[in-house]
Amino acid sequence: MIAQTLRAVAQRSRSFVFPHGSCRMLHSGMAVNFSKAYDYDGKTKVTIFNTETDLGLMITGYSQYGFRLNNDMVLIGPISVFPRSVLSWNVNTFEDINEESLSLFPTLDPKIDVLIIGIGDQSPSPPLSKRIIEFMKKHKINVEVLRTEQACATFNFLNAENRMVACALIPPLHISYNENDILQTKLKQKELYETD
Template identity: 55%
Template sequence: MFSAIVSRCPSHFIRRSKSVILASKRWTTHTSDPDQKMKATVLNQEENAGLMIDAYSQVGFRLNNGLSVVGPIAIFPKSVLSWQVSGIQDIDEDSLSLFTILEPKIEILVIGIGDIGNRLDMRMIQYLREKKISVEILPTEAACTTFNFLNDERRYVAGALIPPYALKYREDDMLQAQLKRKKLFQSTADDGEIW
């Protein structure tokens, strides 16, 4: 079961559709000037959409383009790769070298260490700082939200994310799962299929 990030992030991080509309309003003093109206700018058009993480589970991640990726990932604004680590203990200079050789150089690397309480070796942080890469080390849930936010701001960001082992379920998560199951069952019954 995927845990939706949308339900866990602050309201200014929420992405509910493929296009996000940013509205800005200029205040007027009783004028009929047509330029003094509310304007809307569409962010994240389909053709220019950066990758965002919509959900995560114990086995992987679901992206905003519909792709589900199994296991740890190295994610960039326009691409995603399988990251060959089995856990936090496998994060070393060799597994991080990919992030140090990229051109243009990434500004910040967001490392999702899985669950709260996991610790990354301090030598890896020093290694990345020597390579002039800022690093954020967070539990995977917070790392996904941080990656999405920085990517939406068009920063040169990369994510190195390990799926969490422990998942927190909220009432909203359970309700959404029940609604999806009910909708699936109804559509199958409407098609006349019998299980």
């Protein structure tokens, strides 16, 4: 029963549409908190981190154009996300990631523990990953180079745990859709265009 409920919540929270249906569907990086799942009254409690605004900024969705945050802000292009702020990131593709484009992260105070880099829908290439890891290792910062979808989920989870984390994200070039995504988009569009 709990597993079915979690799947239903995950499917409902997975798809988003920009206002007025002007952009493509977004997919969320969702993290679920199971702590204190049973409160002794016969009810199970689940918290979806990326809907909680008091935990800081969370990434609720992405498209080929940009990202949506849990405060309903939509950002266009590559971004750097921190627990309480967001900056534009001056890269176009994962080939543009180098020491210069990462120079902001070692200078932050307080120092971050983990930098998560989302490189779109490309698979991380070993030479790129190795170069980035060596650069950040000099500054004693752990690095994860992931596809954007996994990077969003990882950032949300670590941020909800109050870790000193930052995330640098490049929107993917391609987004794959499944039947549920299409159905959810149609339902959302119907909701948007219904009149009383």
